[in-house]
Amino acid sequence: MTRRLIRKETRGDLPALACLAVLVLVLTALCAWAPALAGRQEDRALRQRVDAAQAQAPLISLSTTPEVFDTSPPSVDMATLLGADRTLTEQLSGPAARHLTSTGGGSYDYNPASLISPRPPGPANTGTNLTVSYLPSARTHLHYVSGRAPADHTPIATAPQIGLSQTTARALGVRTGSRLTLEFPKTPVAQNAPPRAALVVSGVYRTTAAADDFWNGRETLDQPSRYPAEQSAGTVLAVRGLVGLDAAGLLAAAGVGGPRVTWQLRADLSGPALDQARALTGPLSHYGADLSAALCQGTDWVTGDIGCHVVGQATGSLLVTDSLTPLLATFTAQDHQARALARFAVDALAAVVLATVTVAVRLLLRRRQAHLRLQRARGASTAGLVLLRCAVAWPAVLGAALLGWAAGRALTPTGTSGSPQPVPAAVAAAVVALTVPLMTWLAVREPRRPSRPRRPRRHLAVGRRLVLELTVLLTAAAGVVALRSQGPDGILGAVPVLVALAVVLILLRIYPLVLRLVLRQARRGRGTVGFIGAARAAHDAPATGLALFVLVLTMGTAVFGGLVQRTIDDGLAAGAAWTTGADASATVAGTGASAANSAPRAGATGIRTAVQRLRTLDMAGQADGAAIRQVAVITVDPRQLVAIAPKSPLAGTLMSGLDTPPGTRTDASVPLPSFLSPDLRARERTGDFTTTVVTQGQPSVNLILKPVGTLTAAELRDPLLGPVTAQIPAGTPMLITTATAEHLLGQQPSGSTVLLLEGEGPATAEPAALRSTAAKALGPLARIRVRSETLSTLRADGLTRGLGTIYTISSVLAALSGLLALALELTLTSHERSRTTSFLRTLGLGGKQAGAVHFLQLLPLAVASAVGGTLLGLLVPRLIAGTLDLRQFTGGPAQPELRTDYSLTLALVTGVTALILAAAATETAFVRRRRLGAVLRLP
Structure with a gap:
């Protein structure tokens, strides 16, 4: 092996080597760039959640009680004590203190x-x-x-x-x-x-x-x-x-x-938020112990508790309240689900690229097939031929890997929690590099000579194929079962690839049978074009298996990604509707009557309103007297609900059972009609419920609540109940009764009042108009949510946008790789088709008829790819539906229904079919331009 021979071989293999180099460059660049991009999206999502939580209340707080009786006369230097937040945060171990800032000094409460x-x-x-x-x-x-x-x-x-x-x-x-x-x-x-x-x-x-x-x-x-x-x-x-x-x-x-002194700390996650939050959770877990070890010694002589000294002031023990750790745990679960969904797209892209590499190496070896036979005949060893192929291909692979890594590092965003991954990049380059010697060895190895001649046994080859196919099918089925039972992880993320392989094997078994049926019909016809095209397509079906796998997996991944994105997008609208209940909602603590009296009517402002009040009452079953504690009681006016949501099933149900004539005033002796949640109905299956309501300054009132119906699961998930049930702990029994009983229930300091607002026109549905109306109705302390703003916030979430970005990039790259694989596969098999066409041309077949044969040969591949890709994209989400917890992204009460993006699916089917037919048209154009002499000379 000489340098001259290597250079000569390299010049002859430049097109295939260029394909390998491009694939390796893209893979290594993605390994350097994609993790940092994903980390930036995760950081953005975590900062959004932390900022939203800190807008309502600080995530971390410290509190203690100063001892005022350790001096004579009793005193406390509150100005110095309240400014001790910096001293306290310095006790946080490691660099974690840099990520906590004070909210402006402390406060105190007696x-x-x-x-x-x-x-x-x-x-x-x-x-x-x-x-x-x-x-x-x-x-x-x-x-x-x-x-x-x-x-x-x-x-x-x-x-x-x-x-x-x-x-x-x-x-x-x-x-x-x-x-x-x-x-x-x-x-x-x-x-x-x-x-x-x-x-x-x-x-x-x-x-x-x-x-x-x-x-x-x-x-x-x-x-x-x-x-x-x-x-x-x-x-x-x-x-x-x-x-x-x-x-x-x-x-x-x-x-x-002394009062209770509280310092509120704010988490500052302006840089790599996920890394900073993880660095905070460890020190926060033992922050209280660190403070006690540094500031507390002995016991206080007054209370007997642990005595501490903060900036010279004697205090009681220090209490740390940490809400950041639970928030991070919730985010980690959501991030894990997002990573699992993204892993499907990444694994599919890797499989498509590997298949494209295999096609490129096959083409390289096919182009060198005559030279390899000649070199083998002249005495070249198998090892020598393998080393020659490696000496030609490996420099290109290594150079492309280094160039791709450098380009990816140059494009990598800085200051994120993600970092370039050199190990996957090295593994990707090594897999591509090792594919060349493996396939070369399979192509040039000397066949094993049997000791005595044996008759070929076709059934052995068929048996091996059946065993291989059954192994793939059983492996895919086992992967689906494991994925449904254990949830997605690093290994099970490749299950969709196995399912795609199983789908391809099934297609390779089915569509040749379909072609044979077509072939039987073509034999009965007078024309020869259809018969020849169907015959060649049936004959070439096994050889197109790799191209079919690439097309099916590429299209299936795109359909799957479109389904996930469509489901999430529709779920975001449902989640925003559930959060707000209507165009907007306002919530205030207490069940005062001001909301009902001051709520504007639609005729005055163009905004319809509905008032819901939530109380927590203890009840007893009238039949058996069993006590039922902490029942969430919601009072509503069904006419108001129907006015703002005429198509709501819940509003219709409540209207049929709770509606009373306007102005009706319910008496305590009359049972109140009520709808129950299923768990409350299960505790008292037949009788009514009783409760005693104590209103300040008034005698207690004994009420009877008469069930008139049980709410269904769909009615419990109605958006009209969203703002109310968000304030009810999970598992709490619920009862809905009429608002005409408000005078019996009275005003309560506990509970809450919810005002739903629905605009009648574009002007009244504007956020400013809704907020103004809600503030006038419930006062400045009301918490107001507008559906359009909530929807915008959900759509801007970093995890949702990051997932869409990953699927878009993966689908585009997989489509490009699949296009390259298809072009290489068609180039690889074009010689056989051209040879067949040449024989037919010598027998008198015209140019148009030859073009029709080309179309008929490739048309089954297009149909099979479209059917298989669509089937894969629709099948995989339903096979793993138990592991797809898309509520993490939508914020709704229930798992959103899977929705297929039919427009995207139709576009993909059209694109794949057009791509294959365009290849057939290109080949036909070349065939028609050949003259008869060139056709006769074609080997």
Whole structure:
């Protein structure tokens, strides 16, 4: 073997070597570029979830209680203590502290104190509890209508200042300048009697709407609440007020124990979010232990608890609340599902490329077949011929691998959680490189000579083929069973490729039989073109198996990707509708009557509304008296639901069972018609339900709830119930009754009120109009969701967009690779077709008739590819439907129904058929341009 011979062989094999080089270059470039791109999409998706969660509440918080009785007189340096967030985050081990930032200092809250004076006006109350809080982040969401905000620094020997909301001040009967006397809980061991302190109302405020969900969980800053007293028949009025920074020091001097101090931390995942979050979860798991080890020593002499010192201030033990870890666990499950779906596309692309490599090497060896025979006849060894092929092909493969890796690294986005994968790139290049010597050895090896002549046994070859086909079919079936039982993982991701191979084997068994049937019909005809075309197609069917596999797998992957994308896209619309219930929804804590009274009518604003109220009541079965605790009771007006959703099955069902004439006022002695969830109906199959409702300031009311129907699974998933059931814990029994019973149920501080809004025209359906109407109806503390905005958020999710990007890129690359494989396969088999056509031309067959023979030879391949690819794309999702949890991406209550993208499927079928027929037309054009002399000289 000389360099001159290698160069000569290389020049002769340039087209096939160029195909191999292109395939290796694309594979290695993808191994370098694709993981970083996928990591960027994952980072984006995680940041979206973290930002959305932190808009409602901080994900990480620290809390402790300062000890004010370790000095004489009792005192607390609250300004220094609240600014200790940086000191506390520094205790987070490793570089994780860089990813946590403070939300602007700490806050503190006292345990509810009893209001001694003045007594609130109105109905007699057993007592009034006032919670004193310092919350600096609330200042931007308040507007003082009288007075001013509590001062952070008040003169010595001056009563602390407090700010109250308008509704709270009205409920207490106070105004700016009023003086409140509070009795705080006593500190065990340190005090014998509860301490008392006076506060001065410095101002009265009203809340303003917040776009960042600031008021979620803080509704008591605006609205007072009531709850039954524990040891009497009365009720307790619970309110909350805001104080200044130094109020804790002034209260400590009056003998009030330390408040609960809270520092809220924000996760900053601006870089590689997934890597940063994973780096945070480890230190967060033992963050509390690290804080205790660094700041806590001994026990407190007052409470006997662990004593800590934070910036010189004695405190109790430190508590860490971590909501980031559960959020990351949920995201990891969603990301795992997205990776599993993406793995199907990646494995299919790898299989298509490998098949294309095999076709390219076959073409290379076919072009060198005469030379290999000549070299073999001159005494060349098998090993020498294999090494010669390797010396020609391996430099091209190695150069393309290095160039592709360098190009992929140059295009790789930086600062993501994904990184280039050199091992898969090396494996891909090695597989392509080893394909050349393996197939060369199979082509040039010397056949084994038997010791004595044997008659050929055709049944042995048939038996081997049957064993091979059964092995593939059983392997594919076992893979599907394992995938359905265990879920997708790294190995089972190749199951669709096995299914594609099984489909191809079945097609290779079926469509020759179909061609033979066609051949029987063609024999009876007078023409020879149809008979010859069908005969050649039946004869060439086994030889086109690899091209059929490439086309079927490419088309099947594209159909599968289109099905997933169509299902997710339709599911996103259903998920947005479930989240909002209508064009928009507004939710506020409590079941007050203000929503019903202030909700605008459609005639005034062009926006129809429906009010739903959610309460939690304890019930008992009337037949057996069995107690059923914590039943979610929803009151609705079915006429309102039908007005905003006339086609809703739930609205129609409720209208038939709950509708009463307008103005009807239900009496306590009349059973309330109700619809039940199946689990509640199962607890009491025949009788009614009873419950006792206690309303503050009024005698208790005993109600009978009469079931008139059981809600079906489809009705429970109706979007009209989405905003309400989102607030109900899973597994909670549910009951829906008429809104005419509102006066019997009364206003409750617990539960929630939901307002559904539906615009009658484009102008009223605009987000601004819906938000304005909802804010007017339920006030600034209402949490408003607009369906169009929710849908846009779901569609912009990083995981969903990333999955679509992966399938698009994989389908395009697989289509290009399949096109190359088809071209190479047709080139490989064109000699045999041209030879057949030459014989027919010498027998008098015309040019047009020869072209028709070409079309008929390739038409079965096009039909089989279209049928097999469509079948594969539709079959695989249904075989693995149990592992496709697409709810991770849609946000709906149920698994979205699989929906085929028929337009994409039709386009793919048309494209594959047109591609094969175009190849036939090209061959026909070359055949028709040959003269008779060239035809006669064709070997």
